[in-house]
Amino acid sequence: MNKKFHFLDDGGEMGRLMREKDWSLTPLGTPDGWPHNLRTTLNIMLNSPFPMFLFWGDTLKSFYNDAYRPILGNDGKHPKILGLNGKQAWSESWSDVEPMLKIVTENGESIWKENLMVPIFRNGRMEDVYWTFSYSPVKNEEGEVSGVLVIVTDTTEAVLAERRLKESERRFREVANLSPVWIWITDNDINIQYSNRALLNYVGIEKEADFTGKVWKEVVHPDDLDIIYEGFGKAVADETDFTLEYRVRRKETGKYEWFKVLGVPKFEENKMVGFIGTAMNIDKQKSFADELKKEVNIRTKELADSNSKLEAMNKELQSFAYISSHDLQEPLRKIQMFAEVLMDKEYDKLSTSGKAKFEKIQSAAKRMQSLINDLLSYSRTDTENRVFEVIDLKELVEDVKNDLGEELKKKEGKITLLRSCELEVVPFQFRQLMYNLLSNAVKYSKNDVSPNVTIDTEIITNAKSVDVGLKNNKEYVKITITDNGIGFEEQFAEKIFEVFQRLHSKQEYVGTGIGLAIVKKIVQNHHGVISASGKLNEGSVFEIVLPKMQ
Structure with a gap:
């Protein structure tokens, strides 16, 4: 290639390929015969960091720059389509491409498409590729369209990512709406951005769009609003999870019921933007807890009464111990003493039967004395x-x-x-x-x-x-x-x-x-x-x- 063709001096790989190609074997002929507008367009294209493709002439010959090269992938069209007629170069998608090219070549109009799917052969197979591009006419000095300049971006990954996101969101909403537990999303100012069907049904709102912002204030018990503001405020300041319990009015009955609400911070690009959370109805548990508290209070009072009675019984037991150690033992000692006197002084006057009876009296008195002593010992072990x-x-x-x-x-x-x-x-x-x-x-x-x-x-x-x-x-x-x-x-x-x-x-x-x-x-x-x-x-x-x- 003659060095005087400076429009092909640069351009990386594609500039080199254009310089090395034998254009004399093509209808275009050698570059020294190429028209001025083709040279200018190629010079701009080869030095552009943005992907560009040029269809030139009646047969729409193919040119492209290094930035466009990755779009063609491997084991596909590159580099054989350089200088090839458009229909040959893009045979698999010509039915999609040709009508758009005609709008530009025949009418001289520019067109623009976003995320349009046009399949191409690359990487050894047919692939569905999404494109965002513009087709612009390249005119000669007479104002006639000589070619079509394509500025293009492959948006396949972005489109598929958006589709995955939408599908994920769809599944999330589907699962969330089947859940009996409330699921919600708010921003940092407690404005509701999403609420599932269980929450909407409870508060009696049909459309999700009607339950946004701070509409929730209308259904939360007035006495519990401070709980929410304080709890959310602390969680925002600390960027932490939170758990709150407050009452919400049920549309069907107008009754306020208790809910346990849990939230976790939501981050985007390492910045906290709100909360994702759930809420579960705990009204029955609360009612049970209240009843249990009442029952405990009743039982505590009964226990206190029982303790009072027990203290009274202990006092009686102490009185019994005193009586056992004093009042009972005194007459017992007198019985024993008089029995001994009678046995000593009147024993000979008693009949055999009488002697036996007095011996039994003495034996019984001894057993009673022993019993009293043992009872006292038993009671003293605690006191x-x-x-x-x-x-x-x-x-x-x-x-x-x-x-x-x-x-x-x-x-x-x-x-x-x-x-x-x-x-x-x-x-x-x-x-x-x-x-x-x-x-x-x-x-x-x-x-x-x-x-x-x-x-x-x-x-x-x-x-x-x-x-x-x-x-x-x-x-x-x-x-x-x-x-x-x-x-x-x-x-x-x-x-x-x-x-x-x-x-x-x-x-x-x-x-x-x-x-x-x-x-x-x-x-x-x-x-x-x-x-x-x-x-x-x-x-x-x-x-x-x-x-x-x-």
Whole structure:
């Protein structure tokens, strides 16, 4: 190519291809014979960063620039259509292109199209491509149309993206309108931009366009408007989610119902532009909560009344304890005293039957004295001050053994402590606990077998396996007391700890049926548990588990 044709000097790849092509083999001939308006148009086109295509002459020869080159894709028309007749170059879409070209070539008019779909062959296949373009006439000095300049943009991606967006919006609206939950969109000033069918139906508005802006203020309870403004305002300032509860009027009934409203910020180009949210009717839950609150208030009042009655009963119990310890014991002591005087001074004058009756009076008085003392002990386990101290179990057991010395000597019994330990207890209560258990073990021994009682201790750290109310992260002491006495049937293992429960008649064994109830209450006072097991005529085992340190 002769360098004097400066209109082809630049233009990148397409300028080079035009310079290298042998135009002498085409009807156009060499560039030195090309008309001035063709040269000028090509120079402008080759140096333009905007996609351009030129149809030239009667056969509409094809020219295009580097910016247009990507539109042709790969494995398609490029570069063979350079200089080719328009009908040959665009055979697959000529029926769409030719009528538009005729408007320009025959009438000299420019035309413009936006997002027009014209299929072309590119990338090795036919593709539906959307174009936004203008067709403009290129005239010679006589004013005749010599060619058509096409300025074009491939808008396929934008069109498809818009279609996907519209389809997504259509599906969103379809799903939203099927939802029983309210779905809404607002801007930062709480102007409604979208509301689904459930919301529209509730407030009685047919068209979505009629429920925009701040129309919502007409259906929200007046007392709740401040809740909305405050909640939305804070969420806008902080750009955070929010949850509000307020009342909205139902069109059908005119009644206000409670709704729980949740919103999340909506962003566009990293800027918050409003909220997307939902709302759910919670009126029934609110009503239930109100009823529950009323019920709780009623039950609280009833509980307070019960507590008052309980306090009154406690006072009565204290009065009973006072009467038991003073008023009841005084006449009882007089009965015992006069019975003893009569037995001492008038015994010889009594008949055999009379002597037996007086002996029964004395026996009954002793049992009553024992019962009163046990009842007082039982009541005091809850009312007396509890001062915990660390004691050595060995010393306490020795003390109890001394108290039981006569009984042990009489029955040739033995109490053995295998392993001792220190633990924190209320000393006088725990002494009573050990006394009751050990005295029972001696008392309920078999007639022909000397009582043999063993006490053993063990430190455990998995106390929850013993009882779910205990704690695994705390150190406990398990005290096991085993005897070889008369035992009991396993079905009575729980019952023996109840007040006044006796497994044997008072003729067989003396007792009030309160001793083990006192033991259980003392164990509970020490935040522990007690259990019993036994076999009839083989013996009993009592296990106490309580914290080593309170």
